[in-house]
Amino acid sequence: MSRNTQQLMLFCTAVVMFVAACMHGQHHVRHLAQTIDQTIQGTEAMEGKLTATLRISEPERYSGAEVLHTVRQMTGTTIQVEVDGSAYRIDPLADRGATVPVQLMGLYRPEFIRDESGQLNKISFWKEAGDID
Template identity: 25%
Template sequence: MSETMEKFILVVAEISILIVACMFALGGIQSQDAAVNITHKSAVNEERRLFTSLEITEQVTYTGAEVLQSIRQMKTLDANIRVVNKYFYSSDDIESIDVSGVDLSRTYVVSYIRDSQGKVQTIVFT
């Protein structure tokens, strides 16, 4: 084989290797771009879910029976309860609490008083 033919084959081989390397690099760049896009979309969706889950758009109401059930579960809830102007403390004995002020036929609107860490301190039924 002549010397020029050998040089030609080497040049063709080098160009082929360069093209294959460029194709692998392009594939890697496309994969990284897709991963960044997926991560960005995931973060945006997570933020949207987080923000919408923190906002309550409608008033939450409880029946008198549900308020009574909440009073019964004060120790589990680890929160004080206020019904209109009557306070029930989680440290009180549940069996001796006078719940006659809770109107079972009424509907109560609930709100929460939280501490600086976000833990519910008092559940307020008005």
């Protein structure tokens, strides 16, 4: 077989596989849309008998290392980060030796302060009494 014939066969095979993949994807999207529609209809048919509750089994806690990482990551944003009532901004590129007085193995409780629209304005971390096991 000549080189051109081989390339034509490879190209035709690629086109057929591409079309088959597109049709397979379209089938999955159609099936997913039907499933979502059935779920919506089933939920609407319950007429308020379905109630959702928010349960938080344990308050979220961060380690000191996570607090330090958060302070470094939030620098350059409009979000203010406080640790035990003191605000910190650390630019790791400008001052590599800057630190935040946290205990790396300590536990900190986060407090997320948002405005009326739900936009995050400030994150406050408060030291807990216990240590990470």
